Amino acid sequence: MKNFRQQQQSRPKKSSLVIGREAVINALKTGKQLERIYLQQTLGAAAAGDIVKLAQQHNVPINKVPVEKLNGFNIQNHEGCVAVISKIQYQDLQQVISFIVDKGQTPLFVILDGVTDIRNIGAIARTAYCCGVQAIIIPDKGVGALNEDAITTSAGALEKIAVCRVNSLMKAVDELHLNGIKVFVSEMTASSRVFELDFTEPCAVVMGSEDKGVTPALMKICDQNFNIPMAGNFESLNVSVATGMILYEVMKQRL
Template sequence: MNCSGFLVSLSGEKFQVAAKAQKSSLIVGAAAIIDALQHGKALDKIYVDVKLVGAELSVLRKLATELAVPLNYVPAQKLNTFNIEGHGGCIAQIAKVQYQNLQDIISFVVDQGQTPLFLILDGITDIRNIGGIARTAWCCGVNAIIIPDKGVGALNDDAILTSAGALEKIPVCRVNSLMKAVDELHLNGVTVFASEMTASKNIADCDFSAPAAIVMGSEEKGVYPALLKICDERISIPMKNNFESLNVSVATGMILYEVMKQRSA
Protein backbone atom coordinates (compact mmCIF):
# COMPACT_ATOMS: atom_id res chain seq x y z
CA MET A 1 0.00 0.00 0.00
CA ASN A 2 1.38 3.37 -1.02
CA CYS A 3 -0.10 6.19 1.05
CA SER A 4 2.07 8.90 -0.44
CA GLY A 5 -0.99 11.12 -0.65
CA PHE A 6 -0.82 11.65 3.09
CA LEU A 7 1.46 14.33 4.48
CA VAL A 8 2.29 15.32 8.02
CA SER A 9 4.30 16.82 9.14
CA LEU A 10 19.34 14.86 18.32
CA SER A 11 20.56 15.60 20.65
CA GLY A 12 23.36 13.14 21.53
CA GLU A 13 23.79 11.52 18.12
CA LYS A 14 27.12 11.40 16.37
CA PHE A 15 27.31 14.29 13.95
CA GLN A 16 27.41 13.17 10.33
CA VAL A 17 29.81 14.98 8.02
CA ALA A 18 27.71 17.92 6.90
CA ALA A 19 29.74 18.50 3.77
CA LYS A 20 28.14 15.44 2.23
CA ALA A 21 24.76 17.20 2.15
CA GLN A 22 24.03 18.91 -1.16
CA LYS A 23 22.98 22.54 -0.87
CA SER A 24 19.76 21.83 -2.77
CA SER A 25 18.69 19.53 0.06
CA LEU A 26 19.13 22.21 2.75
CA ILE A 27 17.02 25.03 4.16
CA VAL A 28 19.04 27.88 5.65
CA GLY A 29 18.05 30.22 8.45
CA ALA A 30 15.51 30.00 11.27
CA ALA A 31 12.82 32.02 9.45
CA ALA A 32 13.00 29.85 6.32
CA ILE A 33 12.92 26.66 8.38
CA ILE A 34 9.89 27.86 10.37
CA ASP A 35 8.11 28.72 7.12
CA ALA A 36 8.89 25.28 5.70
CA LEU A 37 7.51 23.54 8.79
CA GLN A 38 4.38 25.69 8.80
CA HIS A 39 3.71 24.78 5.16
CA GLY A 40 4.11 21.04 5.65
CA LYS A 41 7.61 20.58 4.26
CA ALA A 42 9.06 17.29 5.52
CA LEU A 43 12.43 17.78 7.20
CA ASP A 44 14.85 15.07 8.21
CA LYS A 45 16.57 17.03 10.97
CA ILE A 46 17.43 20.55 12.07
CA TYR A 47 20.88 21.68 13.24
CA VAL A 48 21.00 24.62 15.65
CA ASP A 49 23.99 26.47 17.09
CA VAL A 50 24.21 25.65 20.80
CA LYS A 51 24.66 29.37 21.56
CA LEU A 52 21.62 30.52 19.58
CA VAL A 53 18.87 32.30 21.55
CA GLY A 54 15.80 34.34 20.70
CA ALA A 55 12.09 34.22 19.92
CA GLU A 56 12.55 32.45 16.59
CA LEU A 57 14.33 29.59 18.30
CA SER A 58 11.37 29.13 20.66
CA VAL A 59 8.97 28.95 17.70
CA LEU A 60 11.29 26.58 15.86
CA ARG A 61 11.63 24.32 18.88
CA LYS A 62 7.85 24.18 19.36
CA LEU A 63 7.16 23.30 15.72
CA ALA A 64 9.93 20.69 15.63
CA THR A 65 8.51 19.01 18.74
CA GLU A 66 4.97 19.00 17.37
CA LEU A 67 6.08 17.52 14.05
CA ALA A 68 8.62 15.07 15.53
CA VAL A 69 11.54 16.62 13.63
CA PRO A 70 14.85 15.95 15.43
CA LEU A 71 16.52 19.14 16.67
CA ASN A 72 20.28 18.84 16.98
CA TYR A 73 22.26 21.39 19.03
CA VAL A 74 25.79 21.56 17.62
CA PRO A 75 28.85 23.83 17.86
CA ALA A 76 29.15 26.63 15.30
CA GLN A 77 32.07 24.92 13.60
CA LYS A 78 29.86 21.98 12.76
CA LEU A 79 27.38 24.26 11.01
CA ASN A 80 30.26 25.82 9.10
CA THR A 81 31.11 22.46 7.57
CA PHE A 82 27.98 22.85 5.41
CA ASN A 83 29.96 25.62 3.66
CA ILE A 84 26.91 27.90 3.51
CA GLU A 85 26.92 31.56 4.46
CA GLY A 86 24.13 33.45 6.23
CA HIS A 87 22.65 30.47 8.07
CA GLY A 88 22.34 32.47 11.30
CA GLY A 89 22.86 29.37 13.40
CA CYS A 90 20.17 27.17 11.81
CA ILE A 91 20.32 24.66 8.96
CA ALA A 92 17.73 21.98 8.12
CA GLN A 93 17.99 18.95 5.88
CA ILE A 94 15.01 18.23 3.65
CA ALA A 95 13.67 14.71 4.18
CA LYS A 96 14.16 12.14 1.45
CA VAL A 97 10.88 10.46 2.43
CA GLN A 98 7.51 11.97 3.29
CA TYR A 99 6.71 11.13 6.90
CA GLN A 100 3.11 10.18 7.62
CA ASN A 101 0.76 10.53 10.56
CA LEU A 102 0.22 7.19 12.30
CA GLN A 103 -3.50 7.62 13.00
CA ASP A 104 -4.11 8.69 9.40
CA ILE A 105 -2.43 5.52 8.17
CA ILE A 106 -4.37 3.31 10.59
CA SER A 107 -7.67 4.90 9.51
CA PHE A 108 -6.76 4.57 5.83
CA VAL A 109 -5.88 0.89 6.16
CA VAL A 110 -9.09 0.09 8.04
CA ASP A 111 -11.19 2.07 5.55
CA GLN A 112 -9.65 -0.01 2.75
CA GLY A 113 -10.83 -3.17 4.48
CA GLN A 114 -7.29 -4.40 5.15
CA THR A 115 -5.97 -6.06 8.28
CA PRO A 116 -3.37 -3.63 9.68
CA LEU A 117 0.27 -4.72 9.85
CA PHE A 118 2.90 -2.34 11.19
CA LEU A 119 6.62 -2.61 11.81
CA ILE A 120 8.26 -0.66 14.67
CA LEU A 121 12.03 -0.09 14.60
CA ASP A 122 13.64 0.60 17.99
CA GLY A 123 17.29 1.68 18.10
CA ILE A 124 18.26 0.36 14.66
CA THR A 125 20.98 2.66 13.36
CA ASP A 126 22.62 0.73 10.51
CA ILE A 127 21.11 2.11 7.30
CA ARG A 128 21.91 -1.12 5.46
CA ASN A 129 19.70 -3.01 7.89
CA ILE A 130 17.00 -0.36 7.60
CA GLY A 131 17.13 -0.58 3.82
CA GLY A 132 16.91 -4.37 3.88
CA ILE A 133 14.05 -4.26 6.36
CA ALA A 134 12.14 -1.80 4.18
CA ARG A 135 12.47 -4.06 1.14
CA THR A 136 11.10 -7.05 3.01
CA ALA A 137 8.37 -4.99 4.67
CA TRP A 138 7.14 -3.73 1.31
CA CYS A 139 7.19 -7.25 -0.17
CA CYS A 140 5.26 -8.66 2.81
CA GLY A 141 2.50 -6.09 2.81
CA VAL A 142 3.45 -4.02 5.85
CA ASN A 143 1.23 -0.94 5.92
CA ALA A 144 3.80 1.37 7.51
CA ILE A 145 7.16 1.45 9.27
CA ILE A 146 7.17 3.35 12.56
CA ILE A 147 10.41 4.98 13.71
CA PRO A 148 11.34 7.30 16.60
CA ASP A 149 12.61 10.81 15.99
CA LYS A 150 15.84 9.94 17.81
CA GLY A 151 18.14 6.94 17.90
CA VAL A 152 17.47 5.57 14.43
CA GLY A 153 19.56 5.62 11.27
CA ALA A 154 18.94 8.52 8.88
CA LEU A 155 16.63 7.74 5.97
CA ASN A 156 19.01 9.39 3.53
CA ASP A 157 20.01 8.66 -0.06
CA ASP A 158 22.13 5.69 1.03
CA ALA A 159 19.24 4.15 2.95
CA ILE A 160 16.89 4.62 0.01
CA LEU A 161 19.46 3.07 -2.34
CA THR A 162 19.95 0.11 -0.01
CA SER A 163 16.19 -0.37 0.16
CA ALA A 164 16.04 -0.53 -3.67
CA GLY A 165 13.51 2.29 -3.53
CA ALA A 166 11.19 0.59 -1.03
CA LEU A 167 11.51 3.53 1.37
CA GLU A 168 9.92 5.70 -1.31
CA LYS A 169 6.96 3.32 -1.56
CA ILE A 170 6.13 2.23 1.98
CA PRO A 171 4.71 4.84 4.39
CA VAL A 172 7.03 5.82 7.23
CA CYS A 173 5.61 7.28 10.46
CA ARG A 174 8.09 9.22 12.59
CA VAL A 175 6.96 9.68 16.20
CA ASN A 176 8.48 11.42 19.22
CA SER A 177 7.73 8.41 21.43
CA LEU A 178 7.48 4.75 20.48
CA MET A 179 5.65 4.09 23.72
CA LYS A 180 2.97 6.60 22.77
CA ALA A 181 2.81 4.98 19.34
CA VAL A 182 2.17 1.59 20.97
CA ASP A 183 -0.58 3.18 23.08
CA GLU A 184 -2.14 4.57 19.90
CA LEU A 185 -1.97 1.16 18.24
CA HIS A 186 -3.62 -0.41 21.28
CA LEU A 187 -6.44 2.14 21.13
CA ASN A 188 -7.03 1.04 17.54
CA GLY A 189 -7.20 -2.65 18.43
CA VAL A 190 -3.73 -3.57 17.20
CA THR A 191 -1.82 -6.32 19.05
CA VAL A 192 1.84 -5.45 19.51
CA PHE A 193 4.44 -8.24 19.36
CA ALA A 194 8.03 -7.64 20.48
CA SER A 195 10.84 -9.74 19.06
CA GLU A 196 13.07 -11.01 21.87
CA MET A 197 15.66 -13.76 21.49
CA THR A 198 14.91 -15.33 24.89
CA ALA A 199 11.11 -15.25 24.58
CA SER A 200 9.43 -18.59 25.11
CA LYS A 201 6.71 -18.09 22.51
CA ASN A 202 7.63 -19.30 19.03
CA ILE A 203 6.48 -17.15 16.11
CA ALA A 204 4.75 -20.20 14.64
CA ASP A 205 2.56 -20.37 17.74
CA CYS A 206 1.37 -16.78 17.43
CA ASP A 207 -1.86 -15.65 15.81
CA PHE A 208 -0.97 -12.93 13.33
CA SER A 209 -4.32 -13.00 11.54
CA ALA A 210 -5.66 -10.07 13.58
CA PRO A 211 -4.34 -6.46 13.37
CA ALA A 212 -0.69 -6.62 14.46
CA ALA A 213 2.49 -4.62 14.92
CA ILE A 214 5.97 -6.13 15.22
CA VAL A 215 8.68 -4.39 17.28
CA MET A 216 12.27 -5.05 16.25
CA GLY A 217 15.15 -3.88 18.44
CA SER A 218 18.83 -3.45 17.73
CA GLU A 219 21.14 -6.46 17.62
CA GLU A 220 23.18 -5.05 20.49
CA LYS A 221 20.50 -3.97 22.96
CA GLY A 222 17.25 -5.47 21.75
CA VAL A 223 13.95 -3.73 22.43
CA TYR A 224 14.08 -0.94 25.03
CA PRO A 225 12.92 -2.48 28.37
CA ALA A 226 10.15 0.06 29.03
CA LEU A 227 8.81 -0.46 25.50
CA LEU A 228 9.08 -4.22 25.86
CA LYS A 229 7.01 -4.06 29.03
CA ILE A 230 3.95 -2.54 27.33
CA CYS A 231 3.93 -4.92 24.35
CA ASP A 232 1.27 -7.65 24.33
CA GLU A 233 3.48 -10.61 23.41
CA ARG A 234 7.18 -11.43 23.36
CA ILE A 235 8.11 -13.70 20.48
CA SER A 236 11.22 -15.53 19.30
CA ILE A 237 12.48 -17.26 16.18
CA PRO A 238 13.41 -20.94 16.61
CA MET A 239 17.03 -21.82 15.82
CA LYS A 240 18.63 -25.20 15.24
CA ASN A 241 21.92 -24.14 16.85
CA ASN A 242 22.38 -21.72 19.71
CA PHE A 243 23.82 -18.38 18.63
CA GLU A 244 23.99 -14.91 20.08
CA SER A 245 21.48 -13.37 17.70
CA LEU A 246 20.27 -13.15 14.13
CA ASN A 247 20.91 -10.15 11.92
CA VAL A 248 17.97 -7.82 12.55
CA SER A 249 17.10 -7.52 8.87
CA VAL A 250 17.09 -11.31 8.46
CA ALA A 251 15.08 -11.77 11.67
CA THR A 252 12.52 -9.21 10.52
CA GLY A 253 12.13 -11.03 7.23
CA MET A 254 11.55 -14.38 8.96
CA ILE A 255 8.85 -12.94 11.21
CA LEU A 256 7.11 -11.06 8.40
CA TYR A 257 7.04 -14.13 6.19
CA GLU A 258 5.40 -16.07 9.04
CA VAL A 259 2.80 -13.30 9.24
CA MET A 260 2.27 -13.38 5.48
CA LYS A 261 2.02 -17.18 5.46
CA GLN A 262 -0.66 -17.16 8.15
CA ARG A 263 -2.64 -14.42 6.47
CA SER A 264 -2.41 -16.06 3.08
CA ALA A 265 -3.75 -19.30 4.55
Protein backbone atom coordinates in the same frame (compact mmCIF):
# COMPACT_ATOMS: atom_id res chain seq x y z
CA MET B 1 25.75 -9.50 16.78
CA LYS B 2 26.81 -5.89 17.20
CA ASN B 3 25.98 -3.34 14.56
CA PHE B 4 28.53 -3.25 11.78
CA ARG B 5 30.42 -0.01 11.35
CA GLN B 6 28.33 2.97 10.39
CA GLN B 7 28.31 3.61 6.67
CA GLN B 8 29.93 6.82 5.42
CA GLN B 9 26.99 9.01 4.52
CA SER B 10 27.09 11.38 1.60
CA ARG B 11 26.78 15.11 2.18
CA PRO B 12 23.24 16.40 1.42
CA LYS B 13 22.91 18.44 -1.75
CA LYS B 14 22.47 22.16 -1.24
CA SER B 15 19.08 21.95 -2.92
CA SER B 16 17.90 19.70 -0.08
CA LEU B 17 18.89 22.16 2.66
CA VAL B 18 16.96 24.92 4.40
CA ILE B 19 19.55 27.45 5.55
CA GLY B 20 19.19 29.96 8.36
CA ARG B 21 16.88 30.34 11.36
CA GLU B 22 14.08 32.31 9.70
CA ALA B 23 14.03 29.99 6.70
CA VAL B 24 13.74 26.94 8.97
CA ILE B 25 10.97 28.55 11.03
CA ASN B 26 9.06 29.36 7.85
CA ALA B 27 9.53 25.81 6.57
CA LEU B 28 8.10 24.40 9.79
CA LYS B 29 5.16 26.82 9.82
CA THR B 30 4.24 26.03 6.21
CA GLY B 31 4.35 22.27 6.79
CA LYS B 32 7.44 21.44 4.75
CA GLN B 33 8.60 17.93 5.54
CA LEU B 34 11.98 18.10 7.27
CA GLU B 35 14.17 15.10 8.02
CA ARG B 36 16.30 16.74 10.69
CA ILE B 37 17.36 20.11 12.05
CA TYR B 38 20.94 20.87 13.02
CA LEU B 39 21.37 23.60 15.63
CA GLN B 40 24.71 25.05 16.68
CA GLN B 41 25.47 24.01 20.25
CA THR B 42 26.26 27.56 21.34
CA LEU B 43 23.00 28.99 20.02
CA GLY B 44 21.11 30.64 22.89
CA ALA B 45 17.58 29.84 23.97
CA ALA B 46 16.26 33.13 22.63
CA ALA B 47 17.55 32.37 19.14
CA ALA B 48 16.59 28.70 19.12
CA GLY B 49 13.34 28.77 21.13
CA ASP B 50 10.85 29.07 18.27
CA ILE B 51 12.66 26.44 16.23
CA VAL B 52 12.69 23.94 19.08
CA LYS B 53 9.00 24.53 19.86
CA LEU B 54 7.89 24.14 16.24
CA ALA B 55 10.12 21.11 15.70
CA GLN B 56 8.53 19.38 18.69
CA GLN B 57 5.06 20.12 17.34
CA HIS B 58 5.97 18.54 13.99
CA ASN B 59 8.03 15.62 15.37
CA VAL B 60 11.18 16.84 13.63
CA PRO B 61 14.43 15.66 15.31
CA ILE B 62 16.95 18.29 16.40
CA ASN B 63 20.67 17.62 16.60
CA LYS B 64 22.76 20.11 18.55
CA VAL B 65 26.14 20.14 16.85
CA PRO B 66 29.41 22.10 16.82
CA VAL B 67 29.77 24.84 14.23
CA GLU B 68 32.19 22.62 12.29
CA LYS B 69 29.30 20.30 11.46
CA LEU B 70 27.31 23.17 9.97
CA ASN B 71 30.32 24.50 8.10
CA GLY B 72 30.76 21.00 6.71
CA PHE B 73 27.63 21.49 4.61
CA ASN B 74 29.75 23.90 2.57
CA ILE B 75 27.28 26.77 2.92
CA GLN B 76 27.40 30.35 4.15
CA ASN B 77 25.17 32.45 6.41
CA HIS B 78 23.64 29.45 8.17
CA GLU B 79 23.11 31.48 11.39
CA GLY B 80 23.72 28.35 13.43
CA CYS B 81 20.78 26.47 11.92
CA VAL B 82 20.42 24.13 8.96
CA ALA B 83 17.56 21.74 8.16
CA VAL B 84 17.53 18.84 5.72
CA ILE B 85 14.42 18.48 3.59
CA SER B 86 12.95 15.01 3.94
CA LYS B 87 13.00 12.56 1.07
CA ILE B 88 10.13 10.78 2.83
CA GLN B 89 6.58 12.07 3.16
CA TYR B 90 5.77 11.14 6.76
CA GLN B 91 2.17 10.24 7.46
CA ASP B 92 -0.11 10.42 10.47
CA LEU B 93 -0.46 7.04 12.19
CA GLN B 94 -4.22 7.23 12.82
CA GLN B 95 -4.89 8.31 9.25
CA VAL B 96 -2.86 5.35 7.96
CA ILE B 97 -4.74 2.93 10.22
CA SER B 98 -8.13 4.31 9.10
CA PHE B 99 -7.11 4.16 5.44
CA ILE B 100 -6.04 0.50 5.71
CA VAL B 101 -9.17 -0.54 7.59
CA ASP B 102 -11.44 1.32 5.17
CA LYS B 103 -9.83 -0.63 2.32
CA GLY B 104 -10.76 -3.87 4.07
CA GLN B 105 -7.15 -4.85 4.68
CA THR B 106 -5.69 -6.39 7.84
CA PRO B 107 -3.17 -4.00 9.39
CA LEU B 108 0.47 -5.09 9.54
CA PHE B 109 3.06 -2.63 10.84
CA VAL B 110 6.73 -2.74 11.78
CA ILE B 111 7.96 -0.59 14.67
CA LEU B 112 11.66 0.27 14.85
CA ASP B 113 13.07 1.01 18.31
CA GLY B 114 16.64 2.26 18.36
CA VAL B 115 17.64 0.95 14.92
CA THR B 116 20.24 3.47 13.78
CA ASP B 117 22.14 1.90 10.89
CA ILE B 118 20.64 3.18 7.66
CA ARG B 119 21.56 0.01 5.77
CA ASN B 120 19.54 -2.05 8.23
CA ILE B 121 16.62 0.36 7.96
CA GLY B 122 16.76 0.26 4.17
CA ALA B 123 16.89 -3.53 4.13
CA ILE B 124 13.99 -3.77 6.58
CA ALA B 125 11.88 -1.41 4.46
CA ARG B 126 12.60 -3.44 1.33
CA THR B 127 11.57 -6.71 2.97
CA ALA B 128 8.58 -5.11 4.68
CA TYR B 129 7.21 -3.82 1.39
CA CYS B 130 7.67 -7.23 -0.25
CA CYS B 131 5.89 -8.97 2.64
CA GLY B 132 2.80 -6.74 2.69
CA VAL B 133 3.62 -4.40 5.56
CA GLN B 134 1.56 -1.25 5.14
CA ALA B 135 3.58 1.08 7.38
CA ILE B 136 6.80 1.46 9.31
CA ILE B 137 6.61 3.36 12.59
CA ILE B 138 9.72 5.18 13.83
CA PRO B 139 10.42 7.58 16.71
CA ASP B 140 11.56 11.12 16.05
CA LYS B 141 14.74 10.46 18.06
CA GLY B 142 17.14 7.53 18.26
CA VAL B 143 16.66 6.22 14.74
CA GLY B 144 18.82 6.46 11.64
CA ALA B 145 18.05 9.28 9.22
CA LEU B 146 15.86 8.22 6.30
CA ASN B 147 18.08 10.00 3.83
CA GLU B 148 19.09 9.33 0.25
CA ASP B 149 21.45 6.55 1.33
CA ALA B 150 18.67 4.77 3.22
CA ILE B 151 16.31 5.08 0.26
CA THR B 152 18.96 3.66 -2.07
CA THR B 153 19.58 0.73 0.28
CA SER B 154 15.84 0.07 0.37
CA ALA B 155 15.76 -0.08 -3.45
CA GLY B 156 13.13 2.66 -3.32
CA ALA B 157 10.81 0.83 -0.91
CA LEU B 158 10.94 3.71 1.57
CA GLU B 159 9.21 5.85 -1.03
CA LYS B 160 6.44 3.28 -1.55
CA ILE B 161 5.60 2.22 2.00
CA ALA B 162 3.97 4.54 4.53
CA VAL B 163 6.34 5.84 7.21
CA CYS B 164 4.89 7.27 10.41
CA ARG B 165 7.24 9.33 12.58
CA VAL B 166 5.96 9.74 16.14
CA ASN B 167 7.29 11.56 19.19
CA SER B 168 6.70 8.53 21.42
CA LEU B 169 6.62 4.83 20.57
CA MET B 170 4.77 4.24 23.83
CA LYS B 171 1.94 6.52 22.66
CA ALA B 172 2.03 4.86 19.24
CA VAL B 173 1.47 1.45 20.83
CA ASP B 174 -1.43 2.89 22.84
CA GLU B 175 -2.92 4.20 19.60
CA LEU B 176 -2.52 0.80 17.95
CA HIS B 177 -4.24 -0.86 20.91
CA LEU B 178 -7.14 1.61 20.72
CA ASN B 179 -7.60 0.48 17.11
CA GLY B 180 -7.64 -3.21 18.01
CA ILE B 181 -4.11 -3.89 16.75
CA LYS B 182 -1.97 -6.29 18.78
CA VAL B 183 1.71 -5.51 19.25
CA PHE B 184 4.26 -8.32 19.27
CA VAL B 185 7.90 -7.85 20.18
CA SER B 186 10.92 -9.89 19.10
CA GLU B 187 12.99 -10.81 22.15
CA MET B 188 15.72 -13.46 22.39
CA THR B 189 14.74 -14.82 25.82
CA ALA B 190 11.01 -15.13 25.14
CA SER B 191 9.41 -18.54 25.67
CA SER B 192 7.07 -18.39 22.66
CA ARG B 193 8.48 -19.05 19.20
CA VAL B 194 7.67 -16.92 16.20
CA PHE B 195 5.70 -19.65 14.40
CA GLU B 196 3.47 -20.21 17.46
CA LEU B 197 1.87 -16.76 17.24
CA ASP B 198 -1.21 -15.86 15.25
CA PHE B 199 -0.19 -13.16 12.80
CA THR B 200 -3.41 -13.32 10.80
CA GLU B 201 -5.02 -10.76 13.11
CA PRO B 202 -4.26 -7.03 12.96
CA CYS B 203 -0.79 -6.66 14.40
CA ALA B 204 2.48 -4.78 14.61
CA VAL B 205 5.95 -6.19 15.21
CA VAL B 206 8.53 -4.30 17.27
CA MET B 207 12.19 -4.69 16.33
CA GLY B 208 14.93 -3.32 18.58
CA SER B 209 18.58 -2.50 18.11
CA GLU B 210 21.06 -5.36 17.99
CA ASP B 211 23.05 -4.15 20.99
CA LYS B 212 20.32 -2.98 23.40
CA GLY B 213 17.19 -4.66 22.07
CA VAL B 214 13.74 -3.19 22.67
CA THR B 215 13.35 -0.58 25.41
CA PRO B 216 12.09 -2.34 28.58
CA ALA B 217 9.24 0.14 29.09
CA LEU B 218 8.05 -0.40 25.52
CA MET B 219 8.33 -4.18 25.82
CA LYS B 220 6.22 -4.08 28.96
CA ILE B 221 3.17 -2.64 27.20
CA CYS B 222 3.33 -4.99 24.20
CA ASP B 223 0.89 -7.89 24.03
CA GLN B 224 3.33 -10.76 23.64
CA ASN B 225 7.01 -11.38 23.05
CA PHE B 226 8.52 -14.16 20.98
CA ASN B 227 11.86 -15.49 19.84
CA ILE B 228 13.36 -16.81 16.62
CA PRO B 229 14.79 -20.25 17.45
CA MET B 230 18.41 -20.78 16.43
CA ALA B 231 20.31 -24.03 16.03
CA GLY B 232 23.59 -22.59 17.27
CA ASN B 233 24.47 -20.71 20.44
CA PHE B 234 25.02 -17.20 19.12
CA GLU B 235 24.38 -13.73 20.50
CA SER B 236 21.72 -12.59 18.03
CA LEU B 237 20.71 -12.22 14.42
CA ASN B 238 21.22 -9.10 12.35
CA VAL B 239 18.08 -7.00 12.86
CA SER B 240 17.23 -6.75 9.17
CA VAL B 241 17.67 -10.51 8.70
CA ALA B 242 15.56 -11.22 11.79
CA THR B 243 12.83 -8.89 10.52
CA GLY B 244 12.81 -10.70 7.20
CA MET B 245 12.40 -14.08 8.90
CA ILE B 246 9.52 -12.80 11.02
CA LEU B 247 7.73 -11.11 8.14
CA TYR B 248 8.02 -14.21 6.00
CA GLU B 249 6.24 -16.16 8.76
CA VAL B 250 3.56 -13.46 8.84
CA MET B 251 3.12 -13.60 5.08
CA LYS B 252 3.02 -17.40 5.09
CA GLN B 253 0.21 -17.38 7.66
CA ARG B 254 -1.74 -14.71 5.83
CA LEU B 255 -1.43 -16.42 2.45
